[in-house]
Amino acid sequence: MTATAQRPTTTVFRRPRSHTGFWSWITTVDHKRIGIMYGYAAFSFFVIGGIEALLLRIQLAQANSEFLTAGAYNALFTMHGTTMVFLFIMPASAAFMNYLLPLMIGARDVAFPRLNALSWWIFFFGGIFLYSTFFFGTSLAPIGPGGVTGNLAMGGGPGSFNFIASSPDGGWFGYQPNAGPLYSPGTAMDYWALGIQILGLASLVSAVNFIVTVFNMRAKGMRLLRMPVFVWMTTVVAFLLLFSLPIIAVALFMVTFDRQFGSVFFASTAGGDPILWQHLFWLFGHPEVYILILPAMGIVSEVLPVFSRKPLFGYSAVVFAGAAIAFLGFGVWAHHMFASGITPVAQAAFGLATMTIAIPTGIKIFNWMGTMWGGRLTLNTPMLFAIGFLAMFTIGGLSGVTHAVVPSDWQQTDTYYIVAHFHYVLFGGAVFGIFAGLYYWFPKLTGRLLNEKLGKTHFWLMFIGFNLTFAPMHWLGMQGMVRRTWKYPPEFGLGPWNLAVTIGSFVIALSILVFMINWYRSKRRGVASGMDPWDARTVEWMIPSPPPEHNFTDPPVVTRLDHFWHLKYDEDEEGRPVRRAEADALLERLEHEGNNPSSPIHLPNPSYWPILMSVGIPTAFWGIIYHTNTWGKALIVIGAVVILTSLIGWSIEPLEEPHGDDHRDDGSEHDFAEVGSGEESGDGVEDV
Amino acid sequence: MSAEHQEHPTPAQYWKIAAFLAVITAIEVAMYYIDQELELGVLNAGILVALSTMKFLIVVGWFMHLKFEKPLLSRFFTAGFLLACGCYLVVLSALGVVAVRGG
């Protein structure tokens, strides 16, 4: 890396300097490396959550099966849902955002690199904390009215508990009072509540970081309405996180206090209102589902134009539709409670509000089709996944509209029809979108291409497996198969289709295996992609692949939407692109300059403090769970001390190595009154 | 510090503002006792809300300088505020009814 040089070592609070090897990853504040770490972590959790799903499916493959105990089954669907939502889709989106956001707006890094590292490490240890429940968590039989306890079968059998069963089992939305102290005794649900609390904190920090980055760090000329749609969706999602996470934070605190400190928010015996939990959870929960889908929509909006060789149709419409979805998303939460006994007025109002969301979403769908219309479509793997998203998400969306018809939802709610809906939007939508992104940006990551043959195999296996898995669920639901049922009797006649579903889920698993193989091989022996393999449109392709640590040697001065494309192409009088003569020369120049900056470039220094601070948080939270005994209290103290020390260390850490001629600092001479105020160093990156 | 185009209030002005805030607070507390006597009910609530809103705006506008900042900041700030009011009012009304008896 050109930006590294020798420099004298000074002061106690030296900042770490290694740029390769283990420590460089531990201490990195480089948004690209953080993005990569997010990505691998998210995918690992996808595999774990998926294996949990496969276990569910084996249990449900035929009627009255006893492959799993009741407790194990409940624990598995709870952990499956929680994992897929909070530990897979969200961090996977965060991976794309981290890696691409600065590249797409022509910035050196995010606004607060150290905070960015902090988010990542908090997420990472949050995930560890949540999963530590498998080893430390306990869940016991419920305590009924009058303090009578439920009973578990002695010596094994379907009624007994086991390793898996001793983890959270309240469902991913932990309805009260079932997930409360009486009906879910033991520590498992505490791990769940506090684990999600930690993960939420991580997302909140990134949300602030990304918003500031988007508003303050765009390269010259990159006006808001010249930003790629993915950046726009990132911004929208950041606001959704910003405004919805505090709500779930409060709700989770209430649960934790009920379970740990004897408050009675949801204790119906003391007059607590279980419905309050539902309002708070879904007031977060519905925005959350758009948090899950909008990044994927952003990805698709990048992929479709490139492989249609046309600009995105109705750019501003797509952008504003995204914002509209987010805004409306805050006004529909009670559609998860149509059966809870809320007044008819409320039911009608929320039903209508829910329907309206179909309109902006439709706008997106139709504009995407408009993008492909009259284009020159290259049906390679990323494109296939993007098109798969379009088709599959539409199914999920439309089944969503059938829920919005309140009375018919009284039949559908809490059945597999719902399970079908949300897997079509989550898997058919978010997951297909994420894979489209992986195939599209893999060259940016590695400078190599993923293998097309394996890619297409992956797509078709996944596409068929996906539909085989989730399409029959619509039918099962309408045939009366309720959700979260560990067993179903033969006389309900649900067996055959459940078997089909189980087979489908293993086909999906197989397709994922193919993908893993493809990734592993292509990273080493993939075809070299060069700088601009797709003839792309956006500025992240104007730098070498993989990008140099400093991203842009000199940030682009953006003149219009799809800046990069217009550097390469003119339009003839008919409005058809004609490649400029100097295009190839330009690419070569960019590649050369990208790798060899003429003048050394200032970058924020690595730091120990983010990881240290984020270790403190789960430590303290473990303490909270066991606060009744001394070593629990000890853990709280230790955690608090670690957090405080790292806070202090953080704030007095030197911004650069004194006298260091290594220019990897963010310019301590920075006048904070004005952003970046003129001088080049750090480009407004504030070392916070 | 950053991009403030108008004049800062002077310390003297700050003291005046604070005094004004103190007075409002006094009135609020007074209202509380008046209400004990006269049972104004809703009217009392209305007045109190109005008064505290005034305090709120003054602190935000002058002490937090929002009045002198780029409009963008106030946009974010009000967005959060209004969203909170909107959503939670709906939650409250929904729950208020449910408690009596479900549909």
Add this chain to the structure above:
Amino acid sequence: MAGFRHRLVRAAAWVVGAFTLAGCALIEIDGSMTTFDPAGPNARRLDDLFWMVFWIATAVFVLVMLGLAFILLVFRDRGQKEVREPKQLHGNAKLEVLWTVIPALILAAIAVPTVSAVFDLTGCDDDAMRVEVTGHQWWFEYHYPDYGFDTANVLVMPVDEEVCLEMTSEDVLHNFWVPAIHGKRYLVPGQITLLRFEADRTGTFQGHCAEFCGLSHSLMRAQVDVMSRADFEAWAAAQQVPTLVPGEGTLAYEGFEIYRNRCIQCHAMRFDQDDLSISIERSAFNGPDLTHFASRAVFAGAILPEGTESREDALKRWLADPPYVKPGSFMPNLALSAQEIDALIAFLGGTE
């Protein structure tokens, strides 16, 4: 263009295949919990609404897919030399308006029947017969205020008239669902929710607790017996009379003794000798009222007897180890001996 026809054929094959599969499904599933065979006006209203929105959604989906298919077939780049670069269209205001307005109209069309149905189908008529439903982990209890008795698992109601379920829960959330008669409604501890039940055909209908309510949520089912008004009155009359204390010395009497020493802690029962009777209030913990246990086709959360199993065998299994049959069950394993179980079966068999 050969490729084009080829592709069409393949697509057609897929479609046909899919439909035949679906067809088989329709035949194959007997659907004792199906929502597609409504047995009452409310359920029928829901069914109609569902199909209405289902066909609209299907139409939308088919249109979108046709569009997509067309695009893929026509605009796909097959590496032909002659194809030129596409025109760089940036959007079209008219179209934007069009595909904003049309969906809005479609949704408005869906909204009208939705809203009216919501208001028609919530709440109860005041003159409707009341039945108080209480959810327990993991069984449903029914109290008939007009007749003053309790029963469990099997809800009995007259045909062709509205019955108003006043529902609440004693522990966690439950969700009462009998697809053939009406949609779902939560049972919320500390609150009352209403569900208007009306069946226009006699018979037995299956139900299920649909909200996750802990370990044995999967085993919390319900059964509804719909009968003529006359039969219902007869049944209600029979339920009101207390049950007989079996004659001394009989096997049944031994069972009665066991009941009085052990089961009585949780299970209320009304006997012809008042001093023996205990009521729900007096029992420490509330299990199903057993007064007319024998009159119920199913027990233990309406999961037993299973399939073709005889009632005896089912009771044997249950009494031998309740938590094994129903994880988390509040009825403990009482370590009853074989003959104690036989005695209880004899006793309970007599509680017609």
Add this chain to the structure above:
Amino acid sequence: MSDLAHDAAIADHPEHESTGVSNVKLGMWVFLSSEFLFFGALITNYLLYSNRSGFEGRYPADVYDIPFTSVSSFVLLMSSLTMVLAHNALSRGDQNGVRTWLFATAALGSVFLGGQVFEFTEFVTIYGATPATNPAWSAFYLLTGFHGLHVAIGVIMLLTLWGISRRRGDLSDKQGLNLEMVGLYWHFVDIIWIVIFTVVYLISVPPV
């Protein structure tokens, strides 16, 4: 908005499109806007439960000590004055002023916290009202507790700044910016209390 960003860029930044507001400040305002939803939820809980009838034991509104709380509210309100004076002193380069007012603010904040501790102990010891008493009390303690926590964090940050300016004699630009941020945070905590004082203490009456 795009034009706004553009003007800003023209106005005071050659390198970036930008709002012209420093990153830290923008970040702080964004964060504060989300705090509304945090405290909003807490206040919602309180309003819901303090208006539900039929709970065991007393309701918070039965036992409020209005004169006492009015005084502590006044104290917190005045701490906003001292805070803004500290900031003003900084912008006038009056480092002693900065130090004095910072300390005054921290002191007033601590007084408020002391008041809260006293109030809580009073409720617990005299009226035996704990979070377990009934949902209204759970909500009361969670709301005021989390506000107290915010104040405490503020006090710590104020004292840290004060300590730094004691040691270094003056505050660097970075510290200066930090002071402005702590100020924003502090005022925000104050306005939240303005709402709590009115809505929770003055208006709320126990259900009949």
